[in-house]
Amino acid sequence: MKGADMRQRLLRPLAAVAAFFACSTAYASCADDLAAGVDLWQEPNDTIAAILEPDCYAWQLFVGLNWPGDPANQAADPSAVLGGEGSATWELWRNVRTGSAGEVFNIAGSDPGPWLLAGAPLVARSSSDVDTQPIQQLAFFDGLAVPQIDEVFPVGVNETRMNESTYTFVRQNGLYSLEGLQSAFDPTSGVMNFPGNAKEIKARWREITEAEKPRYHWTTITADGAQKTYGLTALHITTKDLPNWFWATFEHIDNRESEVAGGIAGHEGWLDPSIDAYTCPTQPTGCDKSPAVVSGTKWENYILRGTQIDFTDGRGRPKVLANSIIERGFQRTSSCITCHSRAAYDSAGQMNPIFLPTPRRTGPVGSPNPNWFFTGDVTTRMQTDFVWAFIRACSSASTDRCR
Numbered sequence: 389m390k391g392a393d394m395r396q397r398l399l400r401p402l403a404a405v406a407a408f409f410a411c412s413t414a415y416a417s418c419a420d421d422l423a424a425g426v427d428l429w430q431e432p433n434d435t436i437a438a439i440l441e442p443d444c445y446a447w448q449l450f451v452g453l454n455w456p457g458d459p460a461n462q463a464a465d466p467s468a469v470l471g472g473e474g475s476a477t478w479e480l481w482r483n484v485r486t487g488s489a490g491e492v493f494n495i496a497g498s499d500p501g502p503w504l505l506a507g508a509p510l511v512a513r514s515s516s517d518v519d520t521q522p523i524q525q526l527a528f529f530d531g532l533a534v535p536q537i538d539e540v541f542p543v544g545v546n547e548t549r550m551n552e553s554t555y556t557f558v559r560q561n562g563l564y565s566l567e568g569l570q571s572a573f574d575p576t577s578g579v580m581n582f583p584g585n586a587k588e589i590k591a592r593w594r595e596i597t598e599a600e601k602p603r604y605h606w607t608t609i610t611a612d613g614a615q616k617t618y619g620l621t622a623l624h625i626t627t628k629d630l631p632n633w634f635w636a637t638f639e640h641i642d643n644r645e646s647e648v649a650g651g652i653a654g655h656e657g658w659l660d661p662s663i664d665a666y667t668c669p670t671q672p673t674g675c676d677k678s679p680a681v682v683s684g685t686k687w688e689n690y691i692l693r694g695t696q697i698d699f700t701d702g703r704g705r706p707k708v709l710a711n712s713i714i715e716r717g718f719q720r721t722s723s724c725i726t727c728h729s730r731a732a733y734d735s736a737g738q739m740n741p742i743f744l745p746t747p748r749r750t751g752p753v754g755s756p757n758p759n760w761f762f763t764g765d766v767t768t769r770m771q772t773d774f775v776w777a778f779i780r781a782c783s784s785a786s787t788d789r790c791r
Contacts, residue, residue, distance in 0.1 A: 435629045441666065456474045503555060515609060515611035565783065580771065582775070587625070592714055630697055643713060663694045707725075731775055
């Protein structure tokens with residue numbers, strides 16, 4: 389290669405980087421937006437913030453999605469204030485659980501209908517709207533030939549919800565049924581591709597006392613005719629701001645200590661420190677505080693445990709991110725992005741197992757393994773764009789809840 393050509397080839401990546409930062413000089417920082425406090429109710433979509441200020445962007449999402457919602461429109465209420473009464477905006481999104489109000493995947497595998505519901509779901513819920521454990525924990529125990537429950541799980545319930553963009557993609561492409569997944573199986577592309585403003589949340593609730601209510605975002609759940617109060621104890625937020633999605637997880641500060649150390653029954657505590665470069669810019673590791681934007685509200689009791697935008701760090705070491713409640717039992721081998729990369733199904737519509745086969749309940753970390761999707765050079769499993777919810781898709785012949 390001639391010298392001039394070589395120089396041009398070497399300089400081309402540098403020019404691209406320079407162009408990126410030249411464009412980014414006009415970028416209004418996430419920190420400035422939060423400090424200004426303007427239109428914080430709006431659902432954020434910001435790829436640059438997700439890359440350059442991931443921890444700040446996590447809080448921007450936290451504020452926007454937890455803004456009090458307008459049930460009639462299943463959206464944020466601009467006239468409300470953060471920390472006000474009523475359901476958070478994400479609680480008005482569509483519930484993936486079969487048999488729930490506003491279900492995405494119903495028993496008949498039929499069209500779940502338009503986004504707006506007649507009589508939109510409110511804060512009050514019933515036991516049919518929630519799972520007893522996160523889907524990965526349910527899948528783990530389902531997979532045991534002989535149940536080996538040698539631990540006490542924190543008592544509570546779990547739910548997963550899709551925003552309008554995610555739900556619309558599922559519905560328009562007929563992906564709400566097993567037959568729809570089979571029809572969409574495309575070994576040529578091998579992947580789904582959700583729109584850039586797609587979002588999902590996964591929430592965990594635990595029963596709380598009347599005295600605890602001021603420190604929690606709470607809801608009521610009716611089971612066997614009795615209504616009980618549950619406080620939000622953990623919240624995963626995932627967004628398609630990036631090709632491999634943006635991942636953030638939050639926990640209530642009461643989760644920090646293990647049961648052994650005097651914490652809540654069944655809790656194993658935070659095995660790894662929280663990391664939050666937005667709230668604690670000089671010492672992000674071990675940051676167990678919340679930022680000023682939520683100060684004085686119930687939300688100040690929630691801590692950003694961390695964010696994730698890549699499989700590995702700059703030296704190739706796997707990155708991990710865990711929520712001590714949702715990933716209880718495998719915090720040290722939990723990588724949101726790697727686990728969700730395994731979300732894929734075969735031509736019959738059967739999903740990959742969530743956990744690796746050995747050792748017991750070990751989550752995958754690091755870069756995806758091509759063998760999860762290919763046999764040789766042939767695509768045998770179609771990746772569902774990091775969305776595990778399709779594990780709940782029912783056949784039109786189903787007569788009972790599929791998951």
